Amino acid sequence: MRFGLFNLIPLGQTHAITAHSKDCEDFPQKGRISLTYTEMARSLAGFLVLVLVLVPVVSICEGASLFQPISDSHRSAALELFTLDHGSFESLEETYEALRTFQVLGMEKKPDVTAAACRFISETVGSSSSTPKDLLYALKANSIAECKIHEKASKGIISSLNAAVRGASSLLDFYYSVGGLVLIKDQSSKADIHLADAEGVFRSVKAFSQSDGRWRYSSNNPESSAFAAGIALETLAGIVSLASSELDQSLINTLKNDISKLFDSIEKYDDGTLYFNDKLVDGHDYQGPLSTTSSVLRGLTAFAASTTGNLNLPGDKILGLAKFFLGIGVPGDAKDFFYQIDALACLESNRVSIPLILSLPSTVLSLTKKDSLKVRVTTVFGSNAPPLAVKLVGAFSSGSKDASLVESQELKFDQVSGLHILNDLPESIDVGSYTFVFEVVLQEPEDEKVYVTGSQTKVPIFVTGLIKIENSEIVILDSDLGSIESQKKLDLAKKNAASLSANHLQKLRLSFQLTTPRGHAFKPHQAFLKLRHESEVEHIFVVGNSGKQFELVLNFLGLVEKFFYLSGKYDMELTVGDAAMENSLLVAIGHIELDLPEAPEKAPRPPPQPVDPYSRYGPKAEITHIFRAPEKRPPQELSLAFLGLTILPLLGFLIGLLRLGVNMKNFPTKPVPATFGVLFHVGIGAVLLLYVFFWLKLDLFQTLKILGFLGVFLVFVGHGVLSHLAAASAKLKSA
Amino acid sequence: MGRASSKEDAGTLFHSLRSAYAATPLNLKIIDLYVGFSIFTALIQVVYMAIVGSFPFNSFLSGVLSCVGTAVLAVCLRIQVNKENKEFKDLPPERAFADFVLCNLVLHLVIMNFLG
Numbered sequence A: 001m002r003f004g005l006f007n008l009i010p011l012g013q014t015h016a017i018t019a020h021s022k023d024c025e026d027f028p029q030k031g032r033i034s035l036t037y038t039e040m041a042r043s044l045a046g047f048l049v050l051v052l053v054l055v056p057v058v059s060i061c062e063g064a065s066l067f068q069p070i071s072d073s074h075r076s077a078a079l080e081l082f083t084l085d086h087g088s089f090e091s092l093e094e095t096y097e098a099l100r101t102f103q104v105l106g107m108e109k110k111p112d113v114t115a116a117a118c119r120f121i122s123e124t125v126g127s128s129s130s131t132p133k134d135l136l137y138a139l140k141a142n143s144i145a146e147c148k149i150h151e152k153a154s155k156g157i158i159s160s161l162n163a164a165v166r167g168a169s170s171l172l173d174f175y176y177s178v179g180g181l182v183l184i185k186d187q188s189s190k191a192d193i194h195l196a197d198a199e200g201v202f203r204s205v206k207a208f209s210q211s212d213g214r215w216r217y218s219s220n221n222p223e224s225s226a227f228a229a230g231i232a233l234e235t236l237a238g239i240v241s242l243a244s245s246e247l248d249q250s251l252i253n254t255l256k257n258d259i260s261k262l263f264d265s266i267e268k269y270d271d272g273t274l275y276f277n278d279k280l281v282d283g284h285d286y287q288g289p290l291s292t293t294s295s296v297l298r299g300l301t302a303f304a305a306s307t308t309g310n311l312n313l314p315g316d317k318i319l320g321l322a323k324f325f326l327g328i329g330v331p332g333d334a335k336d337f338f339y340q341i342d343a344l345a346c347l348e349s350n351r352v353s354i355p356l357i358l359s360l361p362s363t364v365l366s367l368t369k370k371d372s373l374k375v376r377v378t379t380v381f382g383s384n385a386p387p388l389a390v391k392l393v394g395a396f397s398s399g400s401k402d403a404s405l406v407e408s409q410e411l412k413f414d415q416v417s418g419l420h421i422l423n424d425l426p427e428s429i430d431v432g433s434y435t436f437v438f439e440v441v442l443q444e445p446e447d448e449k450v451y452v453t454g455s456q457t458k459v460p461i462f463v464t465g466l467i468k469i470e471n472s473e474i475v476i477l478d479s480d481l482g483s484i485e486s487q488k489k490l491d492l493a494k495k496n497a498a499s500l501s502a503n504h505l506q507k508l509r510l511s512f513q514l515t516t517p518r519g520h521a522f523k524p525h526q527a528f529l530k531l532r533h534e535s536e537v538e539h540i541f542v543v544g545n546s547g548k549q550f551e552l553v554l555n556f557l558g559l560v561e562k563f564f565y566l567s568g569k570y571d572m573e574l575t576v577g578d579a580a581m582e583n584s585l586l587v588a589i590g591h592i593e594l595d596l597p598e599a600p601e602k603a604p605r606p607p608p609q610p611v612d613p614y615s616r617y618g619p620k621a622e623i624t625h626i627f628r629a630p631e632k633r634p635p636q637e638l639s640l641a642f643l644g645l646t647i648l649p650l651l652g653f654l655i656g657l658l659r660l661g662v663n664m665k666n667f668p669t670k671p672v673p674a675t676f677g678v679l680f681h682v683g684i685g686a687v688l689l690l691y692v693f694f695w696l697k698l699d700l701f702q703t704l705k706i707l708g709f710l711g712v713f714l715v716f717v718g719h720g721v722l723s724h725l726a727a728a729s730a731k732l733k734s735a
Numbered sequence B: 001m002g003r004a005s006s007k008e009d010a011g012t013l014f015h016s017l018r019s020a021y022a023a024t025p026l027n028l029k030i031i032d033l034y035v036g037f038s039i040f041t042a043l044i045q046v047v048y049m050a051i052v053g054s055f056p057f058n059s060f061l062s063g064v065l066s067c068v069g070t071a072v073l074a075v076c077l078r079i080q081v082n083k084e085n086k087e088f089k090d091l092p093p094e095r096a097f098a099d100f101v102l103c104n105l106v107l108h109l110v111i112m113n114f115l116g
Helices: A021-045 A072-081 A092-104 A111-126 A132-145 A151-166 A171-187 A198-206 A226-242 A249-264 A289-306 A315-326 A334-348 A636-660 A671-696 A700-734 B002-022 B026-052 B057-081 B093-115
Strands: A357-359 A364-366 A373-378 A388-397 A412-414 A419-422 A432-442 A457-464 A468-478 A484-489 A498-503 A506-515 A526-533 A538-542 A544-546 A549-555 A568-577 A585-595
Touching: A072 A334, A092 A111, A092 A132, A092 A334, A111 A132, A111 A151, A132 A151, A132 A171, A151 A171, A171 A198, A171 A226, A198 A226, A198 A249, A226 A249, A226 A289, A249 A289, A289 A315, A289 A334, A315 A334, A315 A357, A373 A388, A373 A432, A388 A419, A468 A498, A468 A585, A484 A498, A498 A506, A538 A549, A636 B026, A671 A700, A671 B093, A700 B093, B026 B057, B057 B093
Parallel strands: A364 A457, A498 A585
Antiparallel strands: A357 A373, A373 A419, A388 A432, A412 A419, A432 A457, A468 A484, A468 A506, A506 A549, A526 A538, A526 A568, A544 A549, A568 A585
C-alpha cells in the first residue's frame, strides 16, 4: 500500500526521526497523551468494538498527504541493507550501488567497503576479458571509491571501449561503451578522449526510438519501454559530452520532442504522485515503476546537464516524481533503496527544475499546550531552500465542504530553525481533524526558473485539546411522575463512589456537558455507560446528546427483560473518549442496587460467564458409559435338565423304530450300489458334521464352499443308490 | 345314559382307529413316528422358553422352526410315498426321499445360520 506512515495521523507516536532535534522535545508529551488513550483503548476493547480510533485523513479533499524529505532513518537503513557478503560484494553493480548510496546520503566511507571495492575494480580493470558492462560499473564505482588505475590498464580500457562502440548493435551495447568512455575521460589523466563519429553514433542510438517516446532495446526486439528510454537518454547525453565538435541542433530538438512525448505517458496516483511504468510483457525483463522512473530521471537530468537550452518540462511533473520517491519511505530492498536515492540525488541538483518539498515536523497540534504550526520547506534531501514565504491559504474541516475557516495569512520565518511558524492557531480552529492548504511563494524571481514548488499543498492536521466536562450528575426519577427520588453530583475527573438504589418502576438519568476549548459543543466517538452485575453480566448503553448536553435515561421498566431479571448490585462505569480529546476518561461512577421482579418461567437466562477465561478450553467432565445390563440367564442346571429332556424324544423315536421292527433288508447287496449306499449315508453325516462346525467356528462362506463340494458328491452317490433301489423295486413290481 | 354311551363311543372309536392304523404300511409308520418325535421336541423347547423367557429369541425360533420344518417335510414325504394317494402315482418313492433329504439339508443350513 503506497500510503505509508506519512498519510495517517499518528498520535505523536510514529514519526520519521528528523534531523531537527529541537522538535524532539515535543514528542515525549505527545506520547503520553496517546499512551493514555492506548490504555483506555485496551480496556475498552475488552467489551466493545472500538468505533473509530483514528480519524480518516484522506476524506473529501483528494491529495491531502504529507511527504517527508530524506532523513537519518534512511542513513541507518542504508547501513543495514548494504552489507558486505564474506568481505566483498556479489557483483560490480552492487558495489557501485552501495558506494553511490553512501555517497549521496553523505555517509563517510567505510574503509573495508572501499578496500573491497578497489579489489574488485582493479581485478576487472586489469583483466582483458572484462565485458563493457563490467567496465562500466567498475568505472562508476571507481568514480566514488577513487582507486588508482594504471596507465596501461586505462589505455587498454579506452581501446576496448572504442572497439565496443564501433561494434555496438543494441541499445545496451551503446550504453555500456559510451558510459564507460565518459567515466574514463574523467578518471584518467588523458583528457583527450573523443568519439570518432559522434553524429553517426547519435543517429544509431536515435534509431531505436519510437514515436510514443519509448525506446526499443534492439532492432530485432519490438518491445519498447520507458526504462530503455532512460538508458538511451543517458547514452545520448554521454555522446554529446564526448563529441569533439558541436552536434547538429536539430538532432537535439527532436530529442526534446521525444522527451515531451515520453512525459505524456506518465501515470498518476491519487495523492498527486507521478511515475513511469512499463507494461508487464515478459516477467523476466520487467522493471517495476521504481526502477523505470529512476532510469528516466537519470537519463533526463544527464541529458539536461549535457545540453544548453531549456527542456520545457512542466515543473509540477518533476514535483510529482519527487513525491513518488519520497512517498516510498524507507525501502527494505537494497536495489529499491538505490533506485530511490539515486533518483532523488538527480532531483536534488539538476538543470531541469529542483523540487522543493513542504513538510511538517508534527501534524498533531495541541490547543492545551498552545502548539504553533510549524512548516519546513526543503529540497528532497532536507537541504535549505532559497528565500521563500509560506502562506496558509485555507483550512477546511475534514468531512465538510464549507468555506475556509481561516483567512489567508503568511507564516513567520524563523532564521535560526529554518521553520515557518504560525504562533497561535486561529480562534476558528477547534479540536478535530482539518486539511490545511499551504502555498509556497519564492521571493527571488530568478529562482522560479530553477526551483519548482507546486501550486497548493494540502496537509492533514489534527488538533487535540482538553474537553471540559461539567454539570455531571446522576439522578433516580420516579417513572410516572418524573419527580426526583435521589440525586448525586459527580466529579468525573476522579473515581466516584455514588451509592444509589432503584426498583423497576423508576428511571435513572445520567447527564453531563462537554465543551471544547473554544467553547463549542463536542460529540466524542465514545460515550458509554456500562452496568456490571455482581455475577459479571454486563450491559452497555450509549449516551446521546443534543448540542453540549449529554443525557442517558434508563427506564428500568422496559429494561427488566434485557437485564435477565437479575436484581442486586450493579457497578457503573462511564467512558468518554475521542482521538481529539486529551483527557479521555474511563471512570467508575459508583454502584446502584436494582430491585427487579422475579423472572417468569420462560425468561431468557443470562449468558454464562466464564469464571476463568481459559476454562472454556479445559478438559470437560469425564463421561462414564452405562452399558446395557446383561440379560438374566437361567440357572445352568435348568438348562442342562432341559437339554436332557430334549434328547428324550430322540430316544423315544429310536425305541419306537425298534418296536416297529425296522430292518435293513432293502440295503443293496451288490458291491457298487452298496458302496454308493454307504457313501450316501457317510455324505449326509458329513454334511451334518459340517453344520456343527458351521455353528462352532466356520463362517457362511466357508461352509457354502465345502457344502458345494459335499453336495455334488452327495447328489452323485445318492442318485446312484436311489436309482438302483428304484430299478430294483420296479423289477419287483413288474415281476 | 348319554354319558355312558359317549364314553363307550369314545372307546369304540379309539379301538377302531388303532386297528385301522395297524394296517398302514411300515414305512408310513416310520414317517409318522418321526413326525411325532420332532413335534414333541418342539413342544419341549416351547415349554423351556415359557419358563426362562425368550432372551436369545433367534435361537428359540431356530430350534422350534427346525423341528416344525422337518415335521412338515416329513409329512410331505408321507403324502408322496403313500401308495393310496393317486396324485403321486407316477412319482417313485426314492425320488421323494431324495427331495426330503435335500430339503432337510437346506433347512438345517438356514437353521444353523440363524441359531447364532
